[in-house]
Amino acid sequence: MIPGCISNYVLVDSQIEEAIHVSAPLTTQVFYDVIRIKQGVPLFLEQHANRFFRSFVLAGFPYVIPKNKLRSALMLFLKHEKLHEGNVRIVYYHDATPSFCIYQIAHSYPTADMYKNGVAADFFHAQRKDPNIKQELHIRTLANQEIIRKAVFDVVYVDENQMVREGSRTNVFFVHKTSLVTASSESVLCGIARENTIQIAHEMGIDVQQRNIALSEIAQFDAAFFTGTSPKILPIAVLGNYTFAPQNMLVQQCIDAYNQKLENYIQTYI
Template structure:
């Protein structure tokens, strides 16, 4: 059985439901923690999940976990598994294996492959084992760094673990927020573009229009701002100046955040 959200979205009624965030840690600082917690509760609202621990309690548990850990760099997975409408879940957190791009990936760009698939609730970060398994299999073959999802209308939405941006001239394009998981890195990039007078448009991107763009990059917790050399058989600029500028702005934002959040 499926519940219908007032706006017409179909809501999952089968438990358990697992909400989660993957947070990058640098020098024991969880990057953009406030935004991650905001998205966690937004995911809960979209999935109609109630009775979660409060944000202050979650932040305290995470900070305590980091203080007591010998690990100072990596990715933490924070998850909440809800078993019923009345369940108040205990947060689970652990450092998980990560794959950060190498220097040559930033210099040469990476290859992406498209996959006809879409998330049921794109604005909610909910674990979807079937989709994750399929994209993991493609990436494990070694030819492609990431998989781009294409919906049934032929529009590119997002990567399996990333958001995607396209460059045409001096303007950025990215799929609309309502079509994608609003990534934390994506959110920071959008803000940086506004603050630095970089032109950006949120609009649907057709798979058939790929050849009209000059360059592409993906963004995410692990990849940061990563240039793309190919999508399927389409080739793009590897050293686009606008992408390099955004990458520098994002790295500067990370360092500023860490300076303000260094734990005693």
């Protein structure tokens, strides 16, 4: 069985198979994406698909399946699995058999208390080699160990130049007065929630600065939050030795607007 798979079935190269009969192939290059399912709808599927295929292009590999078949493959899996709520993983194993799989993975969504009072996080001195390519890397294993050791929601990467980049499984935004500040798109894995947050901010007339963020700047920010597939927009209460205001008005406005965008997507999809 594929490690991390919790579903009864796995879509393997466009065919449905029982999960107990499917094993992950041995390969050093694994590209993937995670899509949240809500009310049976794969949220922001088009954006996830574009990022999934963009990883192939950046790595110099051809598409594993035509773009227009990814949606039908995913819907076939959801139908057999009878999955209405949860997270699914789409995976491409380069130069291996099987090469393409879809299966359900465990998820952990923030509680109401976390959205209200924020979460704790810490810094982690590391950086992705190719941040725009979503692939399995040893750095994520090290980050997970640090998350467990420090009992935090996530760790935020700080590079060798002392620049704050992204969370190990999230993107991070800071609030400075009436502006949002986040690392430049060239230096991070641009998450779908990050893209939608920036779009929402622009629609609301909120200034968004995408730039290098020095670790020495963190003390000047009023608030901070994570964005991601599972957490959506999640306030940060503590980051390292710095504390922030989880109920900052700008953060709450972004949360409300993001949730509305999500609901609108579901209604349009249905």
